[in-house]
Amino acid sequence: MAFMTQPYSDKKSGIWKIRKGIPKHLRSFLDGKVELKRSLETKDAHVAKARAAGVIAEFESVIALAQSRFDNRENGQKISSAQLDAIVSYWVAYEHGRLTQADIQARYLLETPEGLEGMTEWFSEPLEVLFKANGTSRQQTEEQRFVRHMSAFVDEALELSQCLLYDHSARLYLAIQLSKACIRLCNSAIDNEELTRRKQGLILRELNRDFEPTLPYTNIEPTDPSGDALQQLKDLGFRVTAMTTSSAAPSKQKEGELSISSSVSQLIDWVNNQKKIVISEVAFRSWQGDRNRPCERLIEFFADKPIGEIQKLDMRNFFNWIIRCPSKPSQEIRALPFKKQIEIADKHGLARVSINTADKELKLISGYFQQAVKLDILPKNPCHQVSPGKETVRAIRDPGYSNAELAKIFSLPLFSQRTNAQKARYGEAPYWLPVILAYTGARAEEIAQLYVKDIKQDSDNSERWYFHIQEIRDDQSVKTGESRKVPICQTLIQLGLLDYLNTLPAEGRLFPILKANNKAKYHLAVARYLKEAFMTLDIEHFDALKPLHAFRHRFITEARKVMREDVQNAITGHSNAGNTGRNYGIYSELHQAIEKMPVIDIPKWCFK
Incomplete structure (x- = not known):
């Protein structure tokens, strides 16, 4: 076809x-x-x-x-259990040969005031959680969590055997077998006869449920594992990574190593890989998506220049180079190197990247250099105090909708009756997402990522309902990192919110048709659709608004008139809300406050 x-x-x-x-x-x-x-x-x-x-x-x-x-x-699906066992055996033999090295010991040992302890719990506790979830509704989630927990070890074992493996069941099998092997290695590390002589050089690290940032990269030349394990892999058809005990220094920096001679691209790859280990896949995709363009600029500007030679003056020149780039290049121009993009912008007088955008990009890049500073690889961060600061931008208009604009929006046909084409592409999200945002002041992604089970009844008052915004699942994230309960006003219920919930599978998503994009965001596709619909209303200076975020701004403006600031922060999840939201117990005050918000004229939801 x-x-x-x-x-x-x-x-x-x-x-x-x-x-x-x-x-x-x-x-x-x-x-x-x-x-x-x-x-x-x-x-x-x-x-x-x-x-x-x-x-x-x-x-x-x-x-x-x-x-x-x-x-x-x-x-990957063609690989046999015998081959998987061989991969594990070869890795274990490889790891045993390195147990005398301090960086490898730090994987399995923890120095405490009482002496050395094996870090067996780091491996055994997640394994126990996984087994308990077997046959339950959480089995798939815990399997994914466990594979991610052991991903550094799985990837290292696969790299040794030069095997690419994407199949989930095979990676899960490897993760389980490797975790069991690591528990045994914890005991072996303690028993190692050379341990006492190397104790003073042992890296001191706190036991943590997540990998330490440098965990998967050892920067140590491996020693030869047993011949039996090596031959077993070869007999099963694997090509094996060559390992030597030569003490000669390599001519090039090894992959995964970081030093003052590293290039910016190596620094970026190193930090990205560390970040990928300690956060969920969906959170990493979002995190990396914000940094792709600034990092691409950095790599092109500095090429192979060692990070140890980059000074503040270089970063100032880089900043000035960013603001010469076109701000919204076409697809054709965007595919070109930035140097060529600047030439085109100079020739045709295109709009340039603003100082505020360049300042934001420099802050994101600064985070990469700061990791090298924390590890004593760089003495100082060359990005610090380089930016001239943000421009003071005169607001063209209030960033929220006016009452008149809100009335125009909810008078659109899509709020009265949606077409089959709309439902096929977005389900009921074009109706409920703007309506919920208007009545809660929540962020668009916080609502778009909800599951049906995240809409709950108050345990002390069955007439009260709330949205539980949290990061409990792998595909959910909260900007501030703090979960909160957002009260549902009676108007939302009268508009048919609970009726809508009753049409959905109890285990499913609030908006099952929406799919995450490459930045792990669920709301962006429907946001683009709604933006096109709102553009037809001739809203003044519409291009200065963020169409969905403007509902949040409008909610906050109205909330200031009827509730205290701390209550408002607890509802909207502002980062300065602190622990306020958690201290309201059954949230009765939040419910009382949100019921004081003005009612908006919106057609009742109709399911057909």
């Missing part, structure tokens, strides 16, 4: 868009999507044609990556 990529003009809006069908066997790797879609953000056919090429290239890249993952999974 051929999947054509053709731009087309949307009949309703006139805006040109582009789509590409996804082969059926690849859809599971792309969140179940049947096609890739993108607005070309123009009504001009010639402009659309010019922009389409870059989007098509991007779509082809996405499909190619999915095909690669499919191929790797197919190969």
